[in-house]
Amino acid sequence: SQTIHQWPATLVQPVGSPLSLECTVEGTSNPNLYWYRQAAGRGLQLLFYSVGIGQISSEVPQNLSASRPQDRQFILSSKKLLLSDSGFYLCAWGSGQGLAYGYTFGSGTRLTVV
Amino acid sequence: AQSVTQPDIHITVSEGASLELRCNYSYGATPYLFWYVQSPGQGLQLLLKYFSGDTLVQGIKGFEAEFKRSQSSFNLRKPSVHWSDAAEYFCAVGAVSSASKIIFGSGTRLSIRP
Numbered sequence: 001s002q003t004i005h006q007w008p009a010t011l012v013q014p015v016g017s018p019l020s021l022e023c024t025v026e027g028t029s030n031p032n033l034y035w036y037r038q039a040a041g042r043g044l045q046l047l048f049y050s051v052g053i054g055q056i057s058s059e060v061p062q063n064l065s066a067s068r069p070q071d072r073q074f075i076l077s078s079k080k081l082l083l084s085d086s087g088f089y090l091c092a093w094g095s096g097q098g099l100a101y102g103y104t105f106g107s108g109t110r111l112t113v114v
Numbered sequence: 115a116q117s118v119t120q121p122d123i124h125i126t127v128s129e130g131a132s133l134e135l136r137c138n139y140s141y142g143a144t145p146y147l148f149w150y151v152q153s154p155g156q157g158l159q160l161l162l163k164y165f166s167g168d169t170l171v172q173g174i175k176g177f178e179a180e181f182k183r184s185q186s187s188f189n190l191r192k193p194s195v196h197w198s199d200a201a202e203y204f205c206a207v208g209a210v211s212s213a214s215k216i217i218f219g220s221g222t223r224l225s226i227r228p
Contacts, residue, residue, distance in 0.1 A: 043220035099146040099208040105157035
């Protein structure tokens with residue numbers, strides 16, 4: 001069966017420090033991969049998506065970047081964190097064949113920038 | 115582009131009472147529609163989905179939703195809520211494309227009164 005792993009679960013980082021969040025998927029190939037952010041008391045904002053290795057699309061301008069070095073690995077990064085980067089980050093995967101099964105989400109990373 | 119509106123930010127219902135969470139979407143074609151649930155500090159779990167066929171769909175945990183094209187709505191219902199249903203509920207709409215992006219509403223927080 002397909003599983004999705006996201007780590008770390010929680011992270012406290014100082015302003016100006018770098019960031020690397022990792023997401024990996026098992027049990028499927030050629031998935032579409034997505035990064036969402038959930039700010040306190042708000043909905044989910046789509047940040048990046050990827051339909052293949054090295055293919056990254058950004059939905060909103062921001063201080064973050066994403067990479068997909070392998071088929072089932074998706075990384076969210078920043079060179080210098082801002083206070084406004086705090087939030088709950090969720091990785092998700094979807095079938096490259098369409099939306100019939102929706103997305104499967106990871107358990108999320110709570111990022112606090114101090 | 116697709117969009118989703120959940121007009122109720124927070125709803126409180128008594129245990130055993132019926133529940134209806136509202137969702138309105140905007141999309142030019144027949145949408146893929148989803149309801150997800152999020153427990154505090156957790157990822158999202160798919161409750162149910164609709165993309166064709168019977169407009170009344172059944173999901174997990176006793177939830178159901180009805181697609182009404184004329185009203186652009188996909189409201190979530192449950193005949194009798196349990197204390198364990200307290201969570202955040204997200205309605206979402208997906209667009210069929212190579213990226214298969216899903217856009218989420220801002221969520222409705224459900225509290226259960228004993």
